[in-house]
Amino acid sequence: MKQTTLIYKLIMAATGLFLCFFLVIHLLGNLQLLLPESEAREQFNWYSHLLSGNIIIKIISYVLYLSLIGHAVYSLLITLKNKKANGTKYVYDKRAKVSNWNSRNMGILGTIILIFLIIHFKDYWYVYKFGNLPLDAKGNKDLYAIVISSFQQGWYVLIYEISFLALGFHLLHGFFSATRTLGLYHPKYAKAVRIFGWIYSVVITFGFMQIPIYIYFNLHS
Amino acid sequence: MKLYLKVWRQENRTSGGSMIDYEVDGISEHMSFLEMLDLLNERLILKGERVIEFDHDCREGICGACGMMINGRAHGPLTGTTTCQLHMRSFKDGDTVYIEPFRAAAFPILRDLKTDRSSFDHIIQAGGYISASTGQAPESNSILIAHDTAEAAFDAAACIGCGACVATCKNSSAALFTSAKISHLVLLPQGKTESADRVIKMISQMDAEGFGHCTNTEACEVECPQEISSLHIGRMNYEYNKALILRK
Numbered sequence: 001m002k003q004t005t006l007i008y009k010l011i012m013a014a015t016g017l018f019l020c021f022f023l024v025i026h027l028l029g030n031l032q033l034l035l036p037e038s039e040a041r042e043q044f045n046w047y048s049h050l051l052s053g054n055i056i057i058k059i060i061s062y063v064l065y066l067s068l069i070g071h072a073v074y075s076l077l078i079t080l081k082n083k084k085a086n087g088t089k090y091v092y093d094k095r096a097k098v099s100n101w102n103s104r105n106m107g108i109l110g111t112i113i114l115i116f117l118i119i120h121f122k123d124y125w126y127v128y129k130f131g132n133l134p135l136d137a138k139g140n141k142d143l144y145a146i147v148i149s150s151f152q153q154g155w156y157v158l159i160y161e162i163s164f165l166a167l168g169f170h171l172l173h174g175f176f177s178a179t180r181t182l183g184l185y186h187p188k189y190a191k192a193v194r195i196f197g198w199i200y201s202v203v204i205t206f207g208f209m210q211i212p213i214y215i216y217f218n219l220h221s
Numbered sequence: 222m223k224l225y226l227k228v229w230r231q232e233n234r235t236s237g238g239s240m241i242d243y244e245v246d247g248i249s250e251h252m253s254f255l256e257m258l259d260l261l262n263e264r265l266i267l268k269g270e271r272v273i274e275f276d277h278d279c280r281e282g283i284c285g286a287c288g289m290m291i292n293g294r295a296h297g298p299l300t301g302t303t304t305c306q307l308h309m310r311s312f313k314d315g316d317t318v319y320i321e322p323f324r325a326a327a328f329p330i331l332r333d334l335k336t337d338r339s340s341f342d343h344i345i346q347a348g349g350y351i352s353a354s355t356g357q358a359p360e361s362n363s364i365l366i367a368h369d370t371a372e373a374a375f376d377a378a379a380c381i382g383c384g385a386c387v388a389t390c391k392n393s394s395a396a397l398f399t400s401a402k403i404s405h406l407v408l409l410p411q412g413k414t415e416s417a418d419r420v421i422k423m424i425s426q427m428d429a430e431g432f433g434h435c436t437n438t439e440a441c442e443v444e445c446p447q448e449i450s451s452l453h454i455g456r457m458n459y460e461y462n463k464a465l466i467l468r469k
Contacts (some may be wrong), residue, residue: 002469004428005394005424005427005428005433005434005435006424006458006461007433008434009434009435009458023434032453033315048255069301078434078436081433082391082392082393082394082433082434082436083432084326084431084433085325085326085327085392085394085431085432085433086324086325086326086391086393086433087325087326087327087328087329088324088330088395089324090290090293090321090324091227091229091240091319091321092227092290092292092293092319092321093293094292094293094294095293095294095295095389095391095440097294097388098300098439098440098443098444099391099438099439099440099443103436103437103438103439104391104438106436173437176437177436177437180437180451180454180455180458181437181458182458182459182462183455183456183459183461183462183463184455184459185452185453185454185455185459185461186454187284187452190452190455
């Protein structure tokens with residue numbers, strides 16, 4: 001017996017929720033950039049170093065890469081199947097009136113996030129892993145300096161802000177959608193989780209958004 | 222009242238179709254939408270043209286036979302209504318009204334506004350049954366069912382299988398329909414025996430019929446004439462996940 005639709009959705013939910021969890025950890029790391037400048041450099045570089053040597057972190061990072069790839073690949077498979085299921089197109093289509101725009105455009109929002117991730121990985125992940133970085137006073141690679149200098153350009157800040165907004169709307173639907181795929185149907189808890197999802201999305205989105213703006217206006221390399 | 226209609230006309234399953242313009246005057250606001258189409262069809266007969274074919278049966282909102290996209294919305298502009306219960310007072314004199322069949326790969330168009338929704342029947346056939354002992358009817362009070370449970374099961378059983386959920390879904394998913402059938406049976410003691418097999422079989426059939434994935438946009442529950450809650454989709458997913466883990 002061949003069943004795909006719900007298995008695919010389960011993969012989307014599991015990878016999506018893992019990425020949601022990762023965002024919390026990532027945000028907590030980034031918030032160290034908001035410390036007073038003298039502390040921030042050493043603290044942030046120490047934290048970055050901590051994340052690159054540890055075997056447990058290494059395993060989690062491979063799960064992360066797999067989740068990212070899996071989430072993107074399965075979303076593509078699902079979209080292809082859905083397009084096929086649509087049959088002929090409506091001549092006059094006002095169906096959009098009865099659902100939220102972000103729930104209908106998860107693919108577009110996801111694509112914006114994917115493009116952002118390519119830029120993000122290239123500028124930080126790749127540079128940190130394979131580039132020659134100067135060392136700070138404690139002998140850790142000075143990622144802090146790279147971060148501060150990259151957010152001196154207004155257009156670069158803008159790319160980040162737009163991407164975070166796309167992420168926010170993606171999370172707004174994605175978190176709730178994942179819990180439903182996992183089978184949450186109790187009216188009371190479904191509502192509670194939905195409200196939690198909204199709060200989570202807002203905190204994550206604005207948490208990330210404030211950092212490039214803070215750096216652009218307050219810090220100079 | 223006079224309306225300018227643009228109606229999808231298609232000869233058969235395989236031929237293409239197109240929107241044809243009709244001007245209809247003398248419409249009363251008390252007419253149902255289907256009666257307005259009857260009026261147009263009578264005039265087409267007098268002119269010797271082929272009538273516009275559409276599905277209908279009870280015309281009192283309980284059978285699920287009628288269903289069309291009216292101005293780009295399933296069953297027209299109102300929520301929680303079938304096409305036959307939509308009345309012409311919802312339109313204004315001189316309006317242009319687009320009328321199309323429900324579209325989905327699993328609902329092939331037979332002619333004009335008529336679609337083949339037997340894919341729904343196949344989903345029910347795959348698992349929409351219970352085991353019952355033969356012999357005399359059992360004493361009704363020997364199986365106790367709490368009032369709330371009976372009502373919840375009945376809320377799901379209210380699905381009339383019209384297909385508006387599929388038509389309005391951007392993924393043409395039959396999740397609301399299938400979940401309503403699964404919820405209806407799993408809530409009651411008689412339906413518990415086959416619950417794991419049922420959910421696997423019905424979802425497999427849903428896939429085999431070519432319906433899409435549910436992405437939880439919840440458009441379906443807005444357009445459902447019976448206002449069936451999309452929480453049933455959550456319950457279907459729960460039953461499915463449970464079956465994946467526990468089924469022998």
